[in-house]
Amino acid sequence: MVSKPHGGKLVRRIAAPKTRERILSEQHEYPRVQIDHGRAIDLENIAHGVYSPLKGFLTRDDFESVLDHMRLSDDTPWTIPIVLDVENPTFEEGDAVLLYYEDLPVARMHVEEIYTYDKKEFAKNVFKTTEEAHPGVARVYSMGDYLVGGEIELLNELPNPFAKYTLRPVETRILFRERGWETIVAFQTRNVPHVGHEYVQKSALTFVDGLFINPVLGKKKKGDYKDEVIIKAYEVLFKHYYPKDAATLATVRYEMRYAGPREAIHHAIMRKNFGATHFIVGRDHAGVGNYYGPYDAHEIFNHFPDLGITPMFFKEFFYCRRCGSIVNERICPHPMEDREYFSGTKIRNMIREGKVPPAYFMRPEVYEVIRSFDNPFVE
Template sequence: MANTPHGGVLKDLHARDLSIRSELLKEADSLPDLALTERQLCDLELILSGGFSPLEGFMTEKDYNGVVNDLRLADGALFSMPINLDVSAQEIETIGIAPGKRIVLRDFRDESPLAIITVEDVYKPNKETEAVNVFRGDPEHPAVKYLYNTVKEFYVGGKVQALNRPNHYDYAGLRYTPSELRAEFNKLGWNRVVAFQTRNPMHRAHRELTVRAARSRQANVLIHPVVGLTKPGDIDHFTRVRVYQALLPRYPNGMALLSLLPLAMRMGGDREAVWHAIIRKNFGATHFIVGRDHAGPGKNSKGVDFYGPYDAQELVEKYRDELGIEVVPFQQMTYLPDADEYAPKDEVAPGVKTLDISGTELRKRLRLGLPIPEWFSYPEVVKVLRESHPPRVSQGFTIFLTGYHNSGKDAIARALTYTLNQQGGRSVSLLLGETVRSELSAELGFSRADRHKNIQRIAFVAAELTRAGAAVIAAPTAPYDDSRKLARDTVSQSGSFFLVHVATPLEYCESTDRKGIFAKARKGEITGFTGVDDPYEAPADADITVDVSTTSVRTIVHQIVLLLESQGFFGN
């Protein structure tokens, strides 16, 4: 089977621009520049390497509209995902972005110049049309959220010229460009290659299905995992790559090769499957495994899967002739304990005993340190997962107490600190509101913006400590719901977050205020004081609600400890 690139020619812009690179670098010193976001950086890398062939730059308005409406570039070539360079009105004005302008595109991480774009047009997209046509419009779809909340209001179209490759300091030896991977296949004598797309760890079932797919096509296996942006909450790529490396020796000798793909996924289901097929064709694969609910982000706002289970396979099959890559349907594998082997579920006779472990069950076993059987995953793979995902008893967490001044949250926080230190097992850090204000946020006032910034600083520190395995107890006033929600989101990326609403009534807080702070606020000597002339937005999402006017601090601390215990944070 031929493995010509999509469109017939691999658009390796690094090779194309190599002879004039020194001239381009000199020119870049005098040009305005634009720092790319993480998604833009992933997109640019694959444009430059030819992974997105036949693209030679970011889509113009004609290309964008064609892809959004008909899965076609302006010249009629099949392409299913819009690839856009989004900019703000401020950037357009400050940088002077306009048709004919040449602009340096820089890596936001180290400011290295990567490419020069010659601007062809600047246009305002119809985001609603893009959301509906490309991602089916559900507001809970992660790509739709990203489109409305993160993507800027204007798109810039134009071809790019290569200056430098992005600097990668991890797994450099596994990051093949399309040209490099094709050369590697040629060196190995591989002319039939089955590509396997993944953004998750691989276990025995994945090994079995890829081996079966390769053997049935007399081909080799390309394990081609995404290491760019994936679905929020996915396991980090460092852990996943260590899993793939541990799994590789389990393949028959010489059957499989691992290469990393710096793709920013959109979780776009059927359209994304077509996009993935185009990319794998450009990297030299002749066959591509398309899974059940391929690149689907899960459930929508109504609790139903965003995409049908076979939507992706059907759309890729529809464009099979144009894609020029053979689709291999993903087979759901199940373990047959009596035979000690895996088999496709649809080939198992009725009444035959089978065993499976769901993703939810696997996460539970990792969280609680429970056994993971060898029939499900190889010991070397489990070892990697346990190192990166220790059981709850070894994980950090954050207890975030919120409430009025003098509500008792500081007393609860201090008492909880003593209790957790007594139990041992992890370091304990106490972040009291007044302490953080004096040490971390001394320059901030008490406006809504400054209060929000203060809470995000607390959340940042708490997240870093939680990631390191500490128990963090934070006790700011945190009167605003949006600030608390963002704090939860920030910390939850590093570990567990528990919100404790210290709902002691304002009257009680004021009547027991021996320092007279409320009295000063009532007299106007202190302004912007929560509960007096600034609101407190009571949380509706608290994990525990307590009240020191009716319950002792000791009992409240015990309630929090019981919550932590029920979640597995303390040993048996």
């Protein structure tokens, strides 16, 4: 059975055509608030139910409850603050404002609350560190001094170069039902696939009806693969190595927070809203640097028995020369010298140096896709 949306109902916050037309014709009458790309993407995810049950940006009670208890004020599990920051509000509580990304009016917002917050507390609670070297912490420190909470109505979406692969939760739920999938495992990724990823995905698929690979597109840190490289790599992998009736690929635009265990829960909630019943949680999920333990993202799920989606945990895996296959410590008896561990950094360095990764690390077809780009990495 396709999972129920988080909070029980799939949110849809999109202005009706006549309402949209009227708002846009009167846009000069509204206070104008400029937002960045990440907040514009958050608006889309709120409007299409990816962030159900949120109907807008968090008000103070919900924000503080998420920081302190990893739950909304009504006790619904929620771990990442979805907030709108401003430097100097030129509007008041009770006003309606238009949110603009560059010159595009993205949404109308009904301002319920304007409040201040402690940036160090925000950083410490969400990222477990106050060090500005952490990209999520740096993002918080760069935010405006006020947060604005209230419900939104989407007016326009940002241009989407990957519309072909964009499916909203209402669409994936229909797709899963049409395919007869009652159990669906979701896989979150921001990388091109190596053989280790394929091993995890197919291992999980043996226990469910369908595999939902859901790459994150959007702002990434330096050295990550570009969006178009990830898509092309999965296209070729699906063509040659995945059963067509048991796997599907759709993207989601989202700004990574690199919040480790808290973000693992958030990623699971997002895929629950897409209709997934299971979610793959890997080693150091959504981590960066050495800020989190390798399996912190596994342990945090113990705090959320009411999450409504089943995590599937995978320990570190590797290629064993003696076994001649991809294995993990539970099933391989051989010593360290027989093991080749998967390392995204190692594979990226090989590609930069013009070396061909061994076939047990990366499918040749995937490597050829990467090699076809002059520069496959984010600068």
